[in-house]
Amino acid sequence: MTSERDRQKELEHRERTLREREVELRLPEMETNIHATDAAFYQTVKHQPENIQKPWMKKLILGGKLFALGVIALVAVKIASVLAGFIIVGAIGWVSYKLFLESKKTNL
Known part of the structure; x- marks a missing residue:
């Protein structure tokens, strides 16, 4: 019975040492793979739609909206008055x- 236990312990010890050797061998391979493949560098570019409005056009649209809002407010005040x-x-x-x-x- 002790020989069976000794044999089992010996097998576990061998398995453990084999796993350790495998890890020791695989670790340098993994490190070289990690360092060998450099990440690709992509230059980012801001997305610009095809029909870009000019800055003065944006200001003109904003001014038109503000003018329309003012006219609507004046009409509303006139109607309210x-x-x-x-x-x-x-x-x-x-x-x-x-x-x-x-x-x-008169009540009498």
Whole structure:
């Protein structure tokens, strides 16, 4: 029984030494492979669309948008002021009707 254990230990020892030798042999090969292949160098280039607008064209478009926004704001203010005028005149008319023209009924 001890011989069986000794034999098993001897086999494990041999396997371990074989693995260590294999690692020692493969390590230099792997290092040479790593250092031998240099990474390819690619020059990067900024993507430029084919129909590039000129800077002055961009500014012109932005100015047009700003002008349109200003016109829309002025129209909105004008409409709001007219509506407010109608509401004010209507409120004054209603109050004056209630005060002066509505018949007063007195309860005796």
